[in-house]
Amino acid sequence: MLRNYFKVAFRNLAKHRTISIINISGLTIGITAAAFIMLWVQNEYSFDNYHPDVDNIYRIKTKLSLTKDEVWDWESSPYLLGPVAKQEIPGIKNCTFLWPGYMITVHRNNQLISEKKYAYIDANWFKVFHYDFVEGSADSFSKNPFSLILTQSTAKKYFGNGDAVGKMLKVDSMNYQVQAVVKDNPANSSFQYDILIPVEAKLSDAHEKSQASNWGNYSGLTFLKLQPGVNVKNVGQKLTQIIRKNNKGSENTTMSVIGLKDIHFESGLLNSSFENGNLKLVNIFLVLAFLLLATACINYVNLTTARASVRSKEVSVRKIVGAGRRQLFAQFMSESLVVSFLSLLLAILFIQICLPWFNQVTEKHFVQPLASGATWLILLGTLVVCFVFNGIYPAVLLSSFKPLSVFKGRALLNFKDGGIRKTLVVLQFGISVMLIISTMIIYRQLNFMKKADLGYNREHVFVMTIPWQVLGLNDKIRESKLISIANELRQQSAIGEVSRSANDAFFNNSNKVSGSMDWEGRPDDYKPSVSTISADEKFQHILSLKMAQGHWFDKNGSDQHNVVLNETAVKQLGIHKPVIGQRFKINGDSGIVAGVVKDFNFRSLHERIGPMVINNHTDWARSFYIKTTPGNTAAAIKIAQNVWNEFVPDQPFDYSFIDDGYNKLYHAEQCSSTLIAAFAIIAVAISAMGLLGLAAFAAEQRVKEIGIRKVLGASVQNIIQLLSAEFLKTVIIANIVAFPVAWYMMNKWLQDFAYRTNIAWWIFTVAACIALLIALITVSIQSVKAALANPVNSLRSE
Structure with missing residues (x-):
């Protein structure tokens, strides 16, 4: 039938x-x-669900209450917190730390290759998260601080179809040995890192180790593996007690935990290391x-x-x-x-x-x-x-x-x-x-x-940022190098103007400060947060920022301690009239309000323009904003690359156009x-x-x-x-x-x-x-x- x-x-x-x-x-x-x-x-919906015991894996979350109406949420926490929490809080089975990287340079076959998908991890990482090892093991990786774990596609990129384990790769200025190869990260993984490096390699630098030993340095992400049935709310309360005990002045800081399965759709963070859904x-x-x-x-x-x-x-x-x-x-x-x-x-x-x-x-x-x-x-x-x-x-x-x-x-x-x-x-x-x-x-x-009037001109401007490792920590040497780079760029006819700033993503500025400002008439209990930019005297001209009052920073350096506010900052902070000349103190630096710039969008159009304070501190201003002359964009990029190769010979030339960066926001x-x-x-x-x-x-x-x-x-x-x-x-x-x-x-x-x-x-x-x-x-x-x-x-x- x-x-x-x-x-x-x-x-x-x-x-x-x-x-x-x-x-x-x-x-x-x-x-x-x-x-x-x-x-x-x-x-x-299935992001990170493939890890065993995914229901018991959590990430520590930091909340800083500035006022009744303003709260900052961070995904980061101090490096020292995890081990202390494991000792003092019952129910924590294991803890591990992730230090997302910005960019490293791999030297291979006389080529310089930039790698941005990498991270530093501690020895407990593979006890918390699941990876499929194709070659090598996690044990050999943890024994040597200058070790690498590569994904299969990355290993093939550097070593072809041959064995990668035991081979050497020069990363930045150090030689690392490949200890293991793992399968490529699944499409539903938050951890899309192609290269994993022991955190001890980063801490071998005295400056980095000093920073990591500071309880006030929220430098990376701490993950906890809890025993089944543990009350996560109580864990958060005990984490808060630990952070307030070890970090003075953190009375407004609250710690909590968020489940690994919930991280992908997490919102409201000031910054995120992952691409959230x-x-x-x-x-x-x-x-x-x-x-x-x-x-x-x-x-x-x-x-x-x-x-x-x-x-x-x-x-x-x-x-x-x-x-x-x-x-x-x-x-x-x-x-x-x-x-x-x-x-x-x-x-x-x-x-x-x-x-x-x-x-x-x-x-x-x-x-x-x-x-x-x-x-x-x-x-x-x-x-x-x-x-x-x-x-x-x-x-x-x-x-x-x-x-x-x-x-x-x-x-x-x-x-x-x-x-x-x-x-x-x-x-x-x-x-x-x-x-x-x-x-x-x-x-x-x-x-x-695309066509919105953002309050600045983003066309024909690209940014290149000199790595801090190249500049070093000596103030005189660093400033001398930065001035030399700027002078060489300005001598070229294809380059119209050059400016220095401490912010490499002007169109998506995430730098914020709170509680470190004072001005005439500020109520004692009013401690608002503001976004900040550090820029030199050329910055306004190169981006065509418009002044509402006063002036931008002078060339002669007389405005070194002064600030420029945007219109929203003047309104929200309640600066008394006349605004120009009013006393203004930020981060211990006292000066006056030299000018008021018309509002411009320094974040995506998803957000309203907030208060902005611009200072003239260029001590660490290692990002060069370069405006090309009409029809000479390619020539200007070539010139910038030659200057880069002269001062940064061991790293590949890295630059980005403001226009492209802005479009990536959407x-x-x-x-x-x-x-x-x-x-x-x-x-x-x-x-x-x-x-x-x-x-x-x-x-x-x-x-x-x-x-x-x-x-x-x-x-x-x-x-x-x-x-x-x-x-x-x-x-x-x-x-x-x-x-x-x-x-x-x-x-x-x-x-x-x-x-x-x-x-x-x-x-x-x-x-x-x-x-x-x-x-x-x-x-x-x-x-x-x-x-x-x-x-x-x-x-x-x-």
Whole structure:
């Protein structure tokens, strides 16, 4: 019996090829898109879950309460805290410390290679976290401070396909021995480090060891492995007691712990060593996956139920010869399973083909997703959803025919399904219109951010930062080198201007101070936080900052102890008028307010402009802001590289344009817009295919009516209008339904930006026109074909 069901199912597919192709194509595209989304969503939700005892692994979190309204959250903690906590707090099974690195230089085959994905770890790291060792072991790594552990891809980059263990690599100025090779980090790992170095190597430097021995130095991340059932709230309270006991002046500091599984979606940190996920965005894409799958399934439901009259006699004959309703239901469900299964097979092929593009957009490394059990669960779940959603309603509908009513020419169904079919088309096109509107608003916001007046000019300015190891700790030698570099750069005609600053990411400044300021009229209990920048006298000119009052720092050095405030700082700090000349003290340095600069965005547009204090301290100003002359950008970069090679010969030239750095602030939004645009196109394509099938069937059902109308004098235009009107009305209703939903969703999304574009009315008009145009073209294909047909052929049997 089962074999017969599938045999009949395949016969029906072969007999109605056009409808079958539309159904299978739509489902294939829908399953492929939904599988990709679910693959990404599953990866986001499963971050770091692969570690054994993940539920018992936590990271220490620091909270500094500045005022009732302002709190700083840090992921970092003192290096000394972990070992002391393990001794004094019951329930801590193990602790380990992570020191994320900024950049190291690897010397290999007369090449200098920059590595940014590296970290220093202590000996307990592999007792807390899981790694798959391909060569070597963690024990040999811990015995020698100048050891390395490489990922497989990194080992291959430096040593080819040969053994890496035991080989030497020169890192910066020291030789390190590779002690182990581990498998590449999974895509759902927070720890995307390609090189691991013992923390003892860092502490071999006297200055670093001195800093690490200071309880006030929150330099890295401390992870704890707790015994099962330990009260994490109590652990946080005891950590707070330890930090307040050992670090005087930390009465406003509170320690807590956060689970390893929660780190990926952690928000509110001043800075993060990891690339955090956006839980709201993940949930949006989860809904989007189901919507795309539903859009594809609607095609099957609509086209199957639309052909109810065609299959009514088949069902009636089956019932007369003894087929029960259960058997008929099983027949139609088997047809749904065949279509869903064939679509799944094609979707698997499409997943393999489209995987490189998906990896590029999401910047994930899904190497062989089909080798993952999670992927097959997603695909199996998708198959079940399609099978059930496609099959239930058509099977119930088609198996409900009454044989006598069919043969007597009465109504085929106990209830009319036309309204349900129209509702599904409305839902289908409504989803498409919502995605079109969302894509347009996201692109509009991204364009707004690109062209926004930030209060400074970021074009043709690049930054290169001299490593502090090259400069050393001697003040005179360091300043002499920095002055020499600046002078050599300024002598070149391709370089318009050069400025020095202690901040290398002016567009995303994270430096903040609190409680170290004083000015005339400050209340004793008012200790606000402000952002700070250290810059020289050229900084204002090179970035075209505009002054509201007073002046920027003078060339003669008379403003060495003075400050420049932004307009927001003047308002929030309550500086008395006249502002210029008012006493201002910060970090023990007393001076006056020399000028007020107009507000500029020194963080992303997600945040409102805060108070900014700019000082003229350039003792550690090792970042050079270089503005190129028009048309000489390439020459200026070459000059900067030559100067770099002269003063920093052992490290590769490293620079970045402010414009590029600013755009990276919105990298997540750019990836999202690309994905949503792609899925909008997919949704529209699926909807158009479904409409094409319905239009073809409608024309087929009304072929005699069209023939009679043509004989009576109806024009081709009249026939097209007749066949198109009903479908276009449905699409118009879909627009009306989609507009408020899309407005609500995108208005909520825009709330995440302190500075945002408006939702213009014309966006909805354009989206409606696109949907109507696509529907009109789709329906017209069949309408024109029907209108041009010879009426003699359709009326010959009458």
